[in-house]
């Protein structure tokens with residue numbers, strides 16, 4: 001289920017027909033951002049950009065038909081800083097470079113009066129004639145999460161993953177083109193081959209149809225847990241760990257540690273489906289698709305206010321009353337942020353005749369803000385802020401609520417080098433975070 005602001009997706013290609021390869025790649029990364037889309041390409045000796053608001057098709061679909069270039073980068077956006085305007089849409093360019101960026105530079109305001117972190121990166125990099133020197137200094141200075149592609153006016157593309165590797169970034173080939181994608185599933189779906197993940201702290205440079213690698217920094221790896229829980233497509237693998245397998249295991253561990261006395265398992269579509277499948281397999285309780293997500297529904301997280309967020313929920317789910325009427329339900333979701341969506345779903349299920357509703361969540365309680373690009377609400381708006389499971393159950397109208405613990409989640413995902421800061425308040429950044437006052441201070 002979609003409840004938090006998503007971040008962004010990036011795609012880059014070098015070779016014949018690169019603009020259209022990037023366009024198709026962006027469509028396959030659409031789940032990572034629906035606010036705007038754009039492509040920058042090398043047009044002779046100049047950089048050119050086409051971008052627009054909305055989904056990839058509506059934003060740029062009718063503008064790229066006759067555009068051809070061998071060097072292109074692209075972006076789908078959900079804003080984590082700045083506003084939803086065409087000016088904020090990416091890629092952002094000056095006369096020397098163009099940038100498509102996924103993440104958040106937490107300390108960008110320390111470096112001047114920039115309206116977004118992307119603008120900061122653009123300014124920072126433009127000072128250097130040697131891009132690698134610029135990127136090396138950037139990695140040493142910037143705090144935060146970033147997977148990005150930078151196109152230089154000389155026709156080179158630089159793919160950069162931050163030293164902690166918060167966000168995924170993958171290198172591959174489609175036909176004879178070198179490509180970079182936020183997720184490997186996009187490359188595979190286009191019939192391409194994945195070469196490997198870009199490593200944390202690495203810069204991969206596309207130059208004359210070949211690539212070079214530079215390991216600029218090494219720090220403790222901290223891949224965002226939510227990439228596995230919810231953000232990435234289920235058919236994506238990150239650093240060799242399949243997202244689908246992680247979600248199945250989240251459900252299995254949930255069933256082992258937090259079983260429910262229920263007759264049916266009902267997933268909240270769509271991202272909780274594999275978690276519900278794991279839960280069902282482990283418990284033997286059959287799955288029923290008791291909730292239907294309607295295709296024409298607005299995604300509630302796109303709307304700016306709490307009020308409109310709640311108002312869209314009725315459009316988002318239908319209930320299959322014949323499947324759930326008179327039944328005790330294990331209702332499975334991947335996470336709860338504010339609780340508005342879950343509260344409404346429970347109302348809908350009860351109205352349709354459900355008996356007991358036991359909510360089981362395939363992640364720990366979200367209790368802290370994210371400074372690495374995920375726009376969770378203020379801490380006091382999180383439902384798990386100062387509430388335990390029984391208070392949360394009461395608040396959302398469930399008969400019981402159980403979450404995975406942090407350790408159970410880490411065991412289920414199967415890798416230890418994860419960021420878990422929104423569950424624990426321990427941030428893997430260089431900065432020093434004062435959580436009580438919701439302020440950020442830095443050592444530098």
Ligand code: SF4
Nearest residue numbers: 224225370419421422
């Ligand atoms: S704080 Fe949470 S959402 Fe943010 S990067 Fe870490 S795990 Fe992901």
